[in-house]
Amino acid sequence: MIPLIALLAGCALHLAAGLLALRRAGDAVAVLAVLASGCLALAGGWALAAPADLLLQLPWPVPGGAVAIGVDALSGAFLLPIAALGAATAVYARGYWDAHPSGGRTRAAVAVLLAAMALVVTARHGLWFLACWEAMALAAWVAMSAEHREREVRVSGWTYLVFTHLGTACLTAMTVLFILRAGTAAWVPLAGPAHALDGAIVLLAILGFGAKAGLLPLHAWLPGAHASAPSHVSALLSGVMLKTGIYGILRITGLLPEPAAWWGALLSVVGAATALYGIASAVVQGDCKRLLACSSIENLGIIAMAVGLALSARAGGHDALALLAGSAALLHVWHHAVFKGLLFCGAGAVLHATGTRRIDRLGGLLAAMPRAGALWIVGCAAAAGLPGLAGFASEWPLYLAGFAELRQGGWAGVLTVVALALCGGLAVAAYAGLAGGVLLGNGRSPEAENAHDPPPSMLRPMAALAAACLLLPLAAPWTLAALAPALGVALRLPAAAAPAVPGIVHLAVAGLAVAALGAAAWWRLHRRLAALPQGAGPTWDCGYAAPSSRMQYTVSSFGATLGHDIAPAPIAPPQDIQPAQGLFPHAASFSSRTGDGILERWIMPLVGRGAALCMRLRLLQQGHLHAYLAYILAAVLVLLAVAVLGRAG
Numbered sequence: 001m002i003p004l005i006a007l008l009a010g011c012a013l014h015l016a017a018g019l020l021a022l023r024r025a026g027d028a029v030a031v032l033a034v035l036a037s038g039c040l041a042l043a044g045g046w047a048l049a050a051p052a053d054l055l056l057q058l059p060w061p062v063p064g065g066a067v068a069i070g071v072d073a074l075s076g077a078f079l080l081p082i083a084a085l086g087a088a089t090a091v092y093a094r095g096y097w098d099a100h101p102s103g104g105r106t107r108a109a110v111a112v113l114l115a116a117m118a119l120v121v122t123a124r125h126g127l128w129f130l131a132c133w134e135a136m137a138l139a140a141w142v143a144m145s146a147e148h149r150e151r152e153v154r155v156s157g158w159t160y161l162v163f164t165h166l167g168t169a170c171l172t173a174m175t176v177l178f179i180l181r182a183g184t185a186a187w188v189p190l191a192g193p194a195h196a197l198d199g200a201i202v203l204l205a206i207l208g209f210g211a212k213a214g215l216l217p218l219h220a221w222l223p224g225a226h227a228s229a230p231s232h233v234s235a236l237l238s239g240v241m242l243k244t245g246i247y248g249i250l251r252i253t254g255l256l257p258e259p260a261a262w263w264g265a266l267l268s269v270v271g272a273a274t275a276l277y278g279i280a281s282a283v284v285q286g287d288c289k290r291l292l293a294c295s296s297i298e299n300l301g302i303i304a305m306a307v308g309l310a311l312s313a314r315a316g317g318h319d320a321l322a323l324l325a326g327s328a329a330l331l332h333v334w335h336h337a338v339f340k341g342l343l344f345c346g347a348g349a350v351l352h353a354t355g356t357r358r359i360d361r362l363g364g365l366l367a368a369m370p371r372a373g374a375l376w377i378v379g380c381a382a383a384a385g386l387p388g389l390a391g392f393a394s395e396w397p398l399y400l401a402g403f404a405e406l407r408q409g410g411w412a413g414v415l416t417v418v419a420l421a422l423c424g425g426l427a428v429a430a431y432a433g434l435a436g437g438v439l440l441g442n443g444r445s446p447e448a449e450n451a452h453d454p455p456p457s458m459l460r461p462m463a464a465l466a467a468a469c470l471l472l473p474l475a476a477p478w479t480l481a482a483l484a485p486a487l488g489v490a491l492r493l494p495a496a497a498a499p500a501v502p503g504i505v506h507l508a509v510a511g512l513a514v515a516a517l518g519a520a521a522w523w524r525l526h527r528r529l530a531a532l533p534q535g536a537g538p539t540w541d542c543g544y545a546a547p548s549s550r551m552q553y554t555v556s557s558f559g560a561t562l563g564h565d566i567a568p569a570p571i572a573p574p575q576d577i578q579p580a581q582g583l584f585p586h587a588a589s590f591s592s593r594t595g596d597g598i599l600e601r602w603i604m605p606l607v608g609r610g611a612a613l614c615m616r617l618r619l620l621q622q623g624h625l626h627a628y629l630a631y632i633l634a635a636v637l638v639l640l641a642v643a644v645l646g647r648a649g
Contacts (some may be wrong), residue, residue, distance in 0.1 A: 089232040110143050306400070
């Protein structure tokens with residue numbers, strides 16, 4: 001019962017911290033939030049260390065409903081990142097957001113969000129799950145809309161609400177079908193042969209949970225919401241809230257009997273498309289937080305691809321391969337939470353010091369913000385998938401799973417390996433542009449030239465997350481062993497054991513050694529250049545003794561070829577081109593926008609057509625009582641005719 005008690009205590013402490021934040025800001029709120037996260041970490045760690053399915057059921061005055069809370073290994077695997085980022089952002093927000101006019105309301109919304117996420121990953125009843133899911137969605141909306149006086153924030157918030165409630169509608173339909181299938185709304189594993197409703201349940205789950213996870217084409221809410229939210233809220237949204245969609249898919253597929261082969265195939269294709277689109281969009285972003293948000297789309301696509309490969313292998317009876325791919329998915333859930341939390345906190349430090357998110361107005365911040373800049377470089381290297389850090393350590397098992405599937409002749413292996421390789425190359429380009437544009441070169445604006453390191457309350461959580469990026473790859477064998485029971489629940493494997501992942505620690509050690517040598521060489525060169533006499537410069541400087549910041553590459557030019565010229569036209573970011581015409585042209589112009597090609601070219605026109613159709617249907621809204629009575633009479637007659645025809649048939 002200890003995990004259940006710790007879970008309930010953690011949720012209660014988070015809610016208490018939220019109530020306290022409405023009245024005042026201060027260390028007491030952060031202390032309560034850290035204690036709450038500690039309780040959630042205890043519940044999650046205990047559930048993984050001593051796997052058992054502990055269940056608490058309470059009456060609920062909702063027809064057919066019950067408050068059913070359960071803690072098993074799968075819940076524990078998602079409770080731990082929620083706890084870790086909850087504690088880190090609570091401390092970070094103390095120096096970043098408490099002085100803001102909406103600081104109290106935002107801290108209260110974050111507290112509700114953390115408690116709701118903990119309840120979402122432990123809900124064991126369909127109706128109770130939907131209630132917790134809606135509480136999480138609304139709390140996230142309040143938290144991300146802290147600066148609602150700005151139009152961009154309001155538009156992003158409403159877009160999020162539309163997409164999240166489309167997802168909730170799909171999950172409601174999924175719950176109804178599950179009740180018809182199981183005869184109960186309780187989430188209990190079903191036995192027996194496959195049922196005709198299983199496919200529809202899984203399809204609705206992929207749509208509903210995919211909207212929360214940002215899977216294509218339901219990703220359009222994510223870049224704007226993450227960019228507009230306060231940075232510590234963005235860290236929570238990207239690091240853990242998106243993963244509740246992955247949890248939901250794993251939980252639902254784990255409740256059903258043997259998976260069908262097409263479940264995994266669909267997830268693999270959607271995941272690969274999402275990953276490639278997300279990282280291609282990230283390359284061309286000029287807003288550092290939108291770039292990080294697009295990168296989160298990529299990483300959720302990678303996780304979905306791993307889950308799809310695991311389900312396909314499970315359907316084919318290849319349990320060892322399913323375990324390897326599933327381990328890669330859960331490991332990336334943890335590692336992505338760490339490095340993306342670090343990156344969003346770093347973006348918050350940049351915004352706190354300069355007041356801008358535009359990469360082309362930054363530059364030279366490594367000299368002005370050496371501590372935050374060094375920590376941010378660790379996050380960029382991890383997100384780029386460089387060996388030795390957290391990103392590569394969780395992608396490596398997926399590479400091995402893809403090659404294993406490839407040797408068995410499966411097309412999913414080819415898709416996995418090719419998509420991962422392409423994403424890896426584009427990720428290096430995206431994060432090289434981000435780190436170079438923000439940290440290196442000369443400052444491109446007065447804001448960048450006057451930047452400074454953030455206070456210790458913001459640096460300490462960043463340092464802890466950076467240390468996790470470095471240490472987690474070294475602990476990968478033990479982490480994989482700890483996650484094995486969770487895969488036993490999600491994939492219904494008869495005997496889940498830690499998969500063998502050759503080379504994972506050796507690659508981590510080698511990567512860290514190369515990084516340490518590079519850092520030492522850079523430091524030595526930096527000291528030698530600092531010791532040069534005043535006025536001495538490099539041997540070759542292209543004829544400019546004092547180059548200005550306008551001579552530097554911008555991130556827009558850095559990613560133009562990859563993002564605009566290579567991407568397929570239907571999904572490429574929009575461009576506005578007025579070409580030169582004639583022998584003596586008077587005017588020509590070129591500009592590119594980092595909008596979402598799918599949103600602007602496909603979703604918004606479809607929404608516009610739907611709105612036009614709805615405007616035509618306004619003719620039915622006469623405003624006269626007799627017209628509405630006629631509609632009711634017509635509906636009753638149609639229903640009677642259907643009943644009579646059905647009885648006659």
